[in-house]
Amino acid sequence: MFGNRNFVVAVVLIVALALAVLPTAAQEGEAVELTLMGWSSSSAENDRLQQMIDDFNSEYEGQIHVTLNLVPEYDTTLQTALAGGEPPDVFYVDSFRLPDYVEAGALMPGEDLIEEPDDFYPSLRQAFTYDGVFYCPPKDFSTLALFYNVDMFEEAGLEPPQTWDEMRAAAEALTDEDAGVYGLVLSADFARWIAFLYAAGGSVTDEDFTEMTINSPEALEALEFYTGLYLDGFAATPSELDSGWNGEAFGKGLAAMAVEGNWMVPFLADNFPDVNYGVVELPEGPAGRATMAFTVCYAVPAEAAHPDESWTLVNWLTGPEGMAQWVSLGLAMPTRQSLRDQWLEQFPELEPFLNGAEYAHKWQFIPGFQDVLDTVNDNIQRIFAGTQTPEDALAEIEEVGNEVLERYQAERAEE
Amino acid sequence: MIQFFGRSYDREDLIAGVLFILPAALIFLIFLVIPIVFAVAISFTDWNGISPPSEANGVGLANYEALLTQPGIRQSDFFKALKNTVYYVIGVVPTQTALALLLAVIVNQRWLKAKGFFRTAFYFPSITSSVVISLIFMWLFTRGGLINYLIGRIFPGYNPVNWLDDPTGLIHNILGLLGVTLRSAPDWVRTKVLGLTIWDWISGPSTTMISIMLLNIWTTSGTMMVIFLAALQDIPRHLYEAAYVDGATGWRAFWSITLPMLRPTIFFVVTIGMIGCFQVFDQIFVISSGGPAKTTLTIAWMVYRNGFMNSDMGLAAATAFVLFIIIFSLTLLQRRLIGERMQI
Numbered sequence: 009m010f011g012n013r014n015f016v017v018a019v020v021l022i023v024a025l026a027l028a029v030l031p032t033a034a035q036e037g038e039a040v041e042l043t044l045m046g047w048s049s050s051s052a053e054n055d056r057l058q059q060m061i062d063d064f065n066s067e068y069e070g071q072i073h074v075t076l077n078l079v080p081e082y083d084t085t086l087q088t089a090l091a092g093g094e095p096p097d098v099f100y101v102d103s104f105r106l107p108d109y110v111e112a113g114a115l116m117p118g119e120d121l122i123e124e125p126d127d128f129y130p131s132l133r134q135a136f137t138y139d140g141v142f143y144c145p146p147k148d149f150s151t152l153a154l155f156y157n158v159d160m161f162e163e164a165g166l167e168p169p170q171t172w173d174e175m176r177a178a179a180e181a182l183t184d185e186d187a188g189v190y191g192l193v194l195s196a197d198f199a200r201w202i203a204f205l206y207a208a209g210g211s212v213t214d215e216d217f218t219e220m221t222i223n224s225p226e227a228l229e230a231l232e233f234y235t236g237l238y239l240d241g242f243a244a245t246p247s248e249l250d251s252g253w254n255g256e257a258f259g260k261g262l263a264a265m266a267v268e269g270n271w272m273v274p275f276l277a278d279n280f281p282d283v284n285y286g287v288v289e290l291p292e293g294p295a296g297r298a299t300m301a302f303t304v305c306y307a308v309p310a311e312a313a314h315p316d317e318s319w320t321l322v323n324w325l326t327g328p329e330g331m332a333q334w335v336s337l338g339l340a341m342p343t344r345q346s347l348r349d350q351w352l353e354q355f356p357e358l359e360p361f362l363n364g365a366e367y368a369h370k371w372q373f374i375p376g377f378q379d380v381l382d383t384v385n386d387n388i389q390r391i392f393a394g395t396q397t398p399e400d401a402l403a404e405i406e407e408v409g410n411e412v413l414e415r416y417q418a419e420r421a422e423e
Numbered sequence: 424m425i426q427f428f429g430r431s432y433d434r435e436d437l438i439a440g441v442l443f444i445l446p447a448a449l450i451f452l453i454f455l456v457i458p459i460v461f462a463v464a465i466s467f468t469d470w471n472g473i474s475p476p477s478e479a480n481g482v483g484l485a486n487y488e489a490l491l492t493q494p495g496i497r498q499s500d501f502f503k504a505l506k507n508t509v510y511y512v513i514g515v516v517p518t519q520t521a522l523a524l525l526l527a528v529i530v531n532q533r534w535l536k537a538k539g540f541f542r543t544a545f546y547f548p549s550i551t552s553s554v555v556i557s558l559i560f561m562w563l564f565t566r567g568g569l570i571n572y573l574i575g576r577i578f579p580g581y582n583p584v585n586w587l588d589d590p591t592g593l594i595h596n597i598l599g600l601l602g603v604t605l606r607s608a609p610d611w612v613r614t615k616v617l618g619l620t621i622w623d624w625i626s627g628p629s630t631t632m633i634s635i636m637l638l639n640i641w642t643t644s645g646t647m648m649v650i651f652l653a654a655l656q657d658i659p660r661h662l663y664e665a666a667y668v669d670g671a672t673g674w675r676a677f678w679s680i681t682l683p684m685l686r687p688t689i690f691f692v693v694t695i696g697m698i699g700c701f702q703v704f705d706q707i708f709v710i711s712s713g714g715p716a717k718t719t720l721t722i723a724w725m726v727y728r729n730g731f732m733n734s735d736m737g738l739a740a741a742t743a744f745v746l747f748i749i750i751f752s753l754t755l756l757q758r759r760l761i762g763e764r765m766q767i
Contacts, residue, residue: 087472087731090474092475093475108473108734109473111734112473112734113474113478114474247565375734376733376734376735378732379497379500382728383496386714386717389590389714389715389716390590390716393716395590408496411495412496
């Protein structure tokens with residue numbers, strides 16, 4: 009079929025091709041190469057982070073060189089990299105996902121490596137503490153607060169609500185169904201309702217995740233209040249207001265109030281610059297104020313190739329100076345209490361969000377809790393649709409939750 | 424001469440043959456066979472998907488039991504997903520097949536002007552990214568979107584349906600019109616079978632699921648149409664001529680010649696349609712993430728959720744494997760039903 013010479017040539021060509029596609033080891037300079045992996049957010053934030061990385065690189069010229077890698081579909085990419093044994097040197101971890109990564113042994117404890125840990129807000133330090141160990145310093149955070157449309161409130165002669173009763177009264181007064189305007193835009197979402205659950209004095213589970221505590225009179229009060237706003241017609245879901253999420257409905261002026269986080273501020277500035285809005289802390293419930301903190305940290309993998317350099321980078325980014333630079337855009341809030349006053353001078357209108365850090369709860373459970381979250385969302389959605397009652401919903405959530413907690417405790421006992 | 428798989432070959436022919444199939448065989452092996460074997464192995468472990476797989480512990484059949492036999496949230500979620508997926512398949516596959524056949528017959532007519540335009544137009548959705556199409560559909564189907572606007576123009580006084588956020592099931596709604604609700608229904612509908620009450624089993628697809636079904640029908644019929652079109656043009660002309668000589672009408676020729684001649688194609692179209700439907704994922708990912716009220720939770724979405732959101736890759740692999748078995752058995756069954764007298 010072919011002569012021997014042709015055959016040799018073919019083999020040589022194939023080998024040459026194979027070698028060409030193999031990665032070649034880079035041996036330029038002696039700087040330690042690090043990769044920082046995160047997800048992409050607004051372009052302003054991405055640019056600022058890149059700029060900080062550039063500053064870091066010039067400060068550590070010849071010693072450390074960092075490459076920023078912002079990926080879409082972050083969780084799947086990170087999970088694959090970790091399971092493949094080649095994790096990035098530093099990466100984002102959302103407080104919600106922390107238990108999964110810790111239980112999988114993927115993170116290096118930062119306990120004695122993080123600089124000035126006591127300066128971080130206790131609620132945020134808590135969000136990255138698991139089984140008593142502080143893993144990674146929070147890079148920034150967001151809390152929930154109440155956005156209100158100043159024009160609508162003034163026209164109705166109302167003050168922004170401070171309590172649940174005032175909130176309900178305002179929602180009722182500002183609803184004009186014929187005009188298609190509602191007092192409140194409310195999503196059937198656990199991540200919003202849970203702030204009301206805490207404000208009513210309720211809780212989801214006990215401290216040690218041994219059993220559910222959600223089937224309580226306090227939780228029922230919170231659930232009846234939240235879903236009641238919708239069922240009584242003072243609130244509408246974003247989709248009913250032709251919107252993808254609360255922020256869009258509020259921006260379009262179809263709702264007078266919205267429970268959202270500070271990420272909505274740049275969104276409104278970009279998309280609805282004419283909306284005259286104000287922000288107050290979430291209204292006080294029967295047991296006082298409560299909000300949720302959503303936060304992300306810079307973590308170093310357990311099997312870090314260059315642990316010292318990685319922690320140098322993390323501490324540089326979250327240290328007082330790096331943090332001050334990072335939050336100077338006003339898109340992110342400082343997690344260090346020492347930066348509070350300086351930051352508020354620059355962004356006084358964002359004070360309600362920052363105040364939330366004092367009494368915020370962490371958005372974090374245990375590995376496998378997604379089943380419970382989905383069940384809560386499912387039940388709130390069914391209450392909204394009129395096919396479920398708050399009492400039955402809490403009983404169902406309790407049952408599913410206890411099943412998940414029991415499994416979790418059994419797995420821990422085995423280890 | 425060399426013996427290879429029981430046949431003898433000339434040595435050079437054999438080397439050349441093996442070299443020719445090597446690239447394809449390697450790709451097949453690395454990207455298909457090995458992952459499948461790996462996935463099956465994973466399904467017998469408690470791998471969390473984060474730590475190296477070698478650290479996972481074997482759990483025997485526990486993942487399969489959790490899905491299929493052990494009462495609990497994982498079982499009821501699995502059967503909810505199975506129910507939703509089956510409604511989806513029942514709604515989409517026959518509709519898209521019939522629509523594709525209709526379109527193929529139309530664009531195959533000799534009197535049709537601008538054939539090229541229609542063929543391209545009908546095929547166009549198939550080559551567009553499903554994510555883009557999903558986003559466009561979300562736009563069309565919002566409460567104040569074009570779909571509701573058009574319905575409102577045709578039927579004044581129409582109360583807009585919130586297509587993308589309505590968990591009520593079709594059959595429940597029909598029963599509701601007849602005055603049957605969960606409250607008025609007899610007690611036996613509350614009996615739980617495989618984690619779901621009978622009332623839940625007979626819900627029918629939710630309004631949101633119906634929107635996603637319409638989307639999928641619209642997207643895939645183009646591909647199916649092209650397949651039918653190729654098959655239609657393969658039917659020998661003389662069969663029709665003979666039939667017309669015998670006095671057959673066009674309608675009669677369609678039933679007695681076109682359809683029987685298309686039998687292998689229908690089998691093919693129904694099979695790939697069914698496989699695609701059982702694996703519906705991107706549209707769910709973009710539009711509804713399984714909601715509202717878990718009515719668009721499908722098996723493929725559940726695999727993703729368990730593997731990447733719930734740190735339970737073992738359970739996800741088991742779910743995927745059960746899905747494979749369901750698809751495989753249905754394909755075999757279908758081969759029996761449609762393919763009996765057919766030769767591929």
